[in-house]
Every structure is written in C-alpha cells, then in structure tokens.
Amino acid sequence: MNAIERAGKELSRLPGIGPKTALRLVYHLLKADPARIAQLTGALTDLADRVRPCERCGNYSDSDLCDVCSNPRRDHTTVCVVEEAYEVGAIERTGQYPGVYHVLGGKLSPLDGVGPESLRIAGLRTRVAEEGVREVILATNASMEGEATAVYLESILRNVQSLRVTRLARGIPVGSDLEYVDGTTIAEALLGRREM
Amino acid sequence: MNAIERAGKELSRLPGIGPKTALRLVYHLLKADPARIAQLTGALTDLADRVRPCERCGNYSDSDLCDVCSNPRRDHTTVCVVEEAYEVGAIERTGQYPGVYHVLGGKLSPLDGVGPESLRIAGLRTRVAEEGVREVILATNASMEGEATAVYLESILRNVQSLRVTRLARGIPVGSDLEYVDGTTIAEALLGRREM
The missing domain is CATH 3.40.1360.10 (Dna Topoisomerase Vi A Subunit; Chain: A, domain 2)
Known part of the structure; x- marks a missing residue:
C-alpha cells in the first residue's frame, strides 16, 4: 500500500467518511499548502496527548478538572x-x-x-x-x-x-407542526402540559 | 482555544466537513483506541513527507517517477x-x-x-x-x-x-434514461453515433 492509499484508508475509518471521500480529502491535502498537513497532524497529536476525561465529571479536558468543574x-x-x-x-x-x-x-x-x-x-x-x-x-x-x-x-x-x-421534559420540539410529531411525544406533551 | 477546539477547527478546514461534523470526528477519535490517532497522524505525515508529483507526468507518487510512468x-x-x-x-x-x-x-x-x-x-x-x-x-x-x-x-x-x-467521446452515460439526459448531451450523442 502506498502513502496515498494508506492515508485514504486511515481517513476512511472515521465515521461518515467512505473510501471515495477519504481519497478526495487526501488529494485536497496534497494540493493544499504543505503546512496544512502539519497543522492538522499537530492538532490531532495534541488531542491524543493532552485531552483526557475530567477526574470529576468525565467530560474531556486539557487539565485534571474540566472548565465547568473548575469554575467556582x-x-x-x-x-x-x-x-x-x-x-x-x-x-x-x-x-x-x-x-x-x-x-x-x-x-x-x-x-x-x-x-x-x-x-x-x-x-x-x-x-x-x-x-x-x-x-x-x-x-x-x-x-x-x-x-x-x-x-x-x-x-x-x-x-x-x-x-x-x-x-428532561418531553414535549413538542420548538418549531414543529403537531401533524408531524409522533403520537407518543404528543401524549407526553399532554401529560406534561403547563399553565400559561 | 483548547485542544478539542483546535482539532475541530483543523478538521473543519477539509472540504465537505463542517464544524459539527468535525467535532463529531474529534469525539470519535477521543473515544477510540489512542493508537488510532497515531496511525492517522502517521499516515498524514507520510503523505506530506513522501508524496510528490511524478517528474514526468505530474501524478502523485512515492518516488521520482509514478507507477504508470515507470512501468515498461x-x-x-x-x-x-x-x-x-x-x-x-x-x-x-x-x-x-x-x-x-x-x-x-x-x-x-x-x-x-x-x-x-x-x-x-x-x-x-x-x-x-x-x-x-x-x-x-x-x-x-x-x-x-x-x-x-x-x-x-x-x-x-x-x-x-x-x-x-x-x-473523450460525449454521449449518453451507461444506464441513463434518455428522458433525464440534457439536450446538449443527446445532440452530441447523435453527432457521435456509431455503427452497431
């Protein structure tokens, strides 16, 4: 497998990216400024090296406690x-x-x-x-x-x-027509109805 | 900008990948085996380091001449x-x-x-x-x-x-219904018609 095929294969393992899209991305990167690939790989390496679950809540974070947990x-x-x-x-x-x-x-x-x-x-x-x-x-x-x-x-x-x-409350999503909302949701919205 | 946002931003610069898809990919990578990110960045780094245009035809290649040009x-x-x-x-x-x-x-x-x-x-x-x-x-x-x-x-x-x-010849794509083919293409297909 050559370098193009290997990069395509790795990209196509990402969700929603098929082999054809992956190859299109590879050719895009080849044609772009070479610094682009370095920026992308740098950002992904940082992701692997620095991001881990927050010790308290499990949210991803650059530090031991995430931004939310460490916010007084x-x-x-x-x-x-x-x-x-x-x-x-x-x-x-x-x-x-x-x-x-x-x-x-x-x-x-x-x-x-x-x-x-x-x-x-x-x-x-x-x-x-x-x-x-x-x-x-x-x-x-x-x-x-x-x-x-x-x-x-x-x-x-x-x-x-x-x-x-x-x-969390169940109900009609904002902007929805009743006609298109399923019966279970309407029933839940009736049960959870509130005074106006 | 934290490491997650930066990885998302770099991925969203790829064609066809918006900010939401990019974040979805980032979270996918975070949840996957950490070796996956290393494989991906390795493949992309190889792409940047090893692939260049073939000296003769301009096709991308791992070597001075591409597979086609070097094939006797x-x-x-x-x-x-x-x-x-x-x-x-x-x-x-x-x-x-x-x-x-x-x-x-x-x-x-x-x-x-x-x-x-x-x-x-x-x-x-x-x-x-x-x-x-x-x-x-x-x-x-x-x-x-x-x-x-x-x-x-x-x-x-x-x-x-x-x-x-x-x-290259112009004509009706294989599998197409005439009904859905544009007039210019049909006209070209008529001009380029061949004996059966």
Whole structure:
C-alpha cells in the first residue's frame, strides 16, 4: 500500500467518511499548502496527548478538572447526567444551564455487554454522597436505552436524602407542526402540559 | 482555544466537513483506541513527507517517477491529459487504458488567474517533442473550463507532425434514461453515433 492509499484508508475509518471521500480529502491535502498537513497532524497529536476525561465529571479536558468543574461560579449542587461528552456541548450552547455535569460514557445496553460497571456510575454515587448535590438531572437520550439508563439511575439515587432526581421534559420540539410529531411525544406533551 | 477546539477547527478546514461534523470526528477519535490517532497522524505525515508529483507526468507518487510512468509495459506513445491527479485513478479503475498520463494540475480559468503558465503545459509539449508520443487524448472535464482547456491544448499541439489529438467521446452515460439526459448531451450523442 502506498502513502496515498494508506492515508485514504486511515481517513476512511472515521465515521461518515467512505473510501471515495477519504481519497478526495487526501488529494485536497496534497494540493493544499504543505503546512496544512502539519497543522492538522499537530492538532490531532495534541488531542491524543493532552485531552483526557475530567477526574470529576468525565467530560474531556486539557487539565485534571474540566472548565465547568473548575469554575467556582457554576452551581455545583446541580448535576446534569449525560451519556456522552459531546452532549455537554449541546447543553452548554444553550447558555441556560448554571450547574455542572456528569458524563456516563455510554448507556446501559445489556445486548452489547454494557452494564452499570462499564459506565461512570460509581463516580456519580460518590459525588452525590460527598459533594452536597441537591439535584441530579437525568439528561440521557430519549431512546429506549437512554430511558432504561435513566430508570436505573433513578432507582439507585431514589433513597438519597434530600436529593431531587429529575428528567428532561418531553414535549413538542420548538418549531414543529403537531401533524408531524409522533403520537407518543404528543401524549407526553399532554401529560406534561403547563399553565400559561 | 483548547485542544478539542483546535482539532475541530483543523478538521473543519477539509472540504465537505463542517464544524459539527468535525467535532463529531474529534469525539470519535477521543473515544477510540489512542493508537488510532497515531496511525492517522502517521499516515498524514507520510503523505506530506513522501508524496510528490511524478517528474514526468505530474501524478502523485512515492518516488521520482509514478507507477504508470515507470512501468515498461504501458504504452508510452499514448498520453491521456487530465486536469487533476485524482482523475488518473478514475481512468485506471476501468482497467481499459494501456497508455500513460499527463496531469495538468488544473484547468484554464482566466477569471481565477489560471493561465497556461500555471498548468503543466510546457511539460506536455516537451514530452510530445521528445518521447515519440503518437496520440494525446484530451480528457479534461466536460465543463466550460475543461472544454476551453482542451481547445487550447489542441491549438498548441495541432501542428506537431504525425500526432493525433483526440477528445473523450460525449454521449449518453451507461444506464441513463434518455428522458433525464440534457439536450446538449443527446445532440452530441447523435453527432457521435456509431455503427452497431
């Protein structure tokens, strides 16, 4: 395999990049300023060398504690539990969440061999026990497995004294036509209806 | 900018990869085996260090002469002229072309400041003059600029003694319905019709 084929093969192992797209990227890089490849490989090497999970919440970070955990102005008594680190960004971008996070690193999925011990659940229990947490918001996905993970977490946190365990609201997405929203979602939105 | 943002920014400079896709790739790499990033950066560094244009035809290669130019079983009297190196692969994959190539490195595009001197045209003239070339197949794209480039090349090669200058046939793509083929293509296919 020559250098072009090898670079194409490595790029095509990335999600959403097929062999043809990978080759197109390789030829793009070959035609671009050679410094571009050095910048790209430098950034990726830094990624491998410097980024690791935050010791407290599991979010990716350049340092031992992530930007959120090390920020004294965040509300450390409210912990939002997400499946994956990239979901932290989705919530951060709303600018509406003052609390901190806990990244599970996946969801319960017995068929794939992912049980509670494969996720960052022991760490969540420790934080709840030791950090004066008053509310845990379960923000796992609205999929079957995300739902099952939320139910499991609720069951192990249920008996912690003076801890609220909440779940993100279900309802009609902003901008949606009722006509195109599935029945289960409409039913959930009816159940969760609020005074105007 | 932290390491994650920088890797995302570098990846999003690749064609067809927006900021969201780039971040998805970054998180994919972070979650994958760390050796994956090393393999990817190794392959890209090799690409930058080892791959350069073939001295004769301009195709990318690991060595001074590319695999095609250094192959004595290829027909070195027939030269297929393409705009970009990746188009060599498209023709090679047909397995139907015994000749060699010449990569222009672009197409004439006066509005973008690309004149004949920006392309590998002097090298083509030298090859035709010195290598006993008997046929030049103009395989520039069927776009306006590709067509203009072919017309220009024909004009400078027209007076070379005993040299055939040909152009890839225009016609109905295999598998197409006439209904969906544009009129210009049908007209070209009529002009270029062949005995069955």
